[in-house]
Amino acid sequence: MDPGAAALNAIANRSKMAGLVMDFDGVLSPIIDDPSASELLPGTEEVLGSLATKLGLVALLSGRPVDFLADRAAVPGVALYGSYGLEQRTDSGVSVLPDAERWMPNVQAATAWLHEKLDGAEGIHVEDKSLAVAVHWRRAADHAAAADAINPLVQEAASLHGLRREPGKFVEELRIPVNQDKGTALHRIMDEGGLEVTAYAGDDLGDLPAFRAVSLARGHALIVDGPDMAPGVETVAGAHFDGPADFHLWLKRLDEATS
Numbered sequence: 001m002d003p004g005a006a007a008l009n010a011i012a013n014r015s016k017m018a019g020l021v022m023d024f025d026g027v028l029s030p031i032i033d034d035p036s037a038s039e040l041l042p043g044t045e046e047v048l049g050s051l052a053t054k055l056g057l058v059a060l061l062s063g064r065p066v067d068f069l070a071d072r073a074a075v076p077g078v079a080l081y082g083s084y085g086l087e088q089r090t091d092s093g094v095s096v097l098p099d100a101e102r103w104m105p106n107v108q109a110a111t112a113w114l115h116e117k118l119d120g121a122e123g124i125h126v127e128d129k130s131l132a133v134a135v136h137w138r139r140a141a142d143h144a145a146a147a148d149a150i151n152p153l154v155q156e157a158a159s160l161h162g163l164r165r166e167p168g169k170f171v172e173e174l175r176i177p178v179n180q181d182k183g184t185a186l187h188r189i190m191d192e193g194g195l196e197v198t199a200y201a202g203d204d205l206g207d208l209p210a211f212r213a214v215s216l217a218r219g220h221a222l223i224v225d226g227p228d229m230a231p232g233v234e235t236v237a238g239a240h241f242d243g244p245a246d247f248h249l250w251l252k253r254l255d256e257a258t259s
């Protein structure tokens with residue numbers, strides 16, 4: 001059977017009661033060296049816009065700030081959830097879950113501290129995010145050495161500022177310590193949407209809670225594989241795709257199969 005055939009048929013057969021929720025980086029946008037340059041694959045706006053007119057819900061659920069998603073992936077009818085579901089784009093701007101905003105001073109202090117320690121380090125980049133800060137080392141010549149150098153600094157910043165670590169692909173994020181992740185966010189999205197069938201597409205460690213949530217709801221896990229698969233993601237049960245381009249073809253097939 002084709003990867004994703006079961007999910008495609010389930011969604012196409014119950015389109016108005018179906019939800020398709022997707023990650024951004026590594027799923028709709030190929031992984032590249034510079035996180036600030038990430039973009040949707042060509043044709044993604046069109047296919048998502050079309051699906052949004054046919055399905056009960058089409059949404060992005062990303063670790064990126066919602067403002068970034070609004071800049072790179074604003075498609076009419078597609079709901080945007082950023083910062084692992086802590087933020088949602090609304091008609092009037094951005095709504096942030098209660099509790100999150102009081103942690104802003106901690107995030108800002110950790111961001112400043114990490115910039116002071118790491119700016120100028122070869123191949124290392126501190127990414128300022130709305131409710132988190134990320135340290136990337138994809139561009140370092142020696143990944144293992146960079147990770148070893150970064151690890152104690154990230155731990156120190158987390159301890160100093162009361163933040164929690166979230167590892168990813170050549171990245172360590174410091175997030176606010178509230179009990180929210182992509183799994184709790186996806187539960188909320190499924191409940192609020194009254195969805196009968198849901199598929200979630202992701203590729204990284206931060207997607208594991210969402211894969212669990214969608215499986216518990218008897219939905220469909222769509223795993224987008226890539227050259228630097230995070231341990232624990234490659235073994236997730238579900239339909240595996242060979243990178244964002246392969247997943248994009250599935251989106252087009254879903255669109256063709258759905259009325």
Ligand SMILES: O=P(O)(O)OC[C@H]1O[C@H](O[C@H]2O[C@H](CO)[C@@H](O)[C@H](O)[C@H]2O)[C@H](O)[C@@H](O)[C@@H]1O
Pocket residue numbers: 023024025026030031032033034035038061062063064127129134136138168169170171173204206
């Ligand atoms: O939840 P996502 O939409 O998958 O976001 C997760 C993180 O993605 C970004 O980093 C990753 O993609 C970069 C661009 O391809 C790549 O250079 C980096 O190595 C990857 O880790 C983003 O920069 C992070 O803020 C997101 O949290």
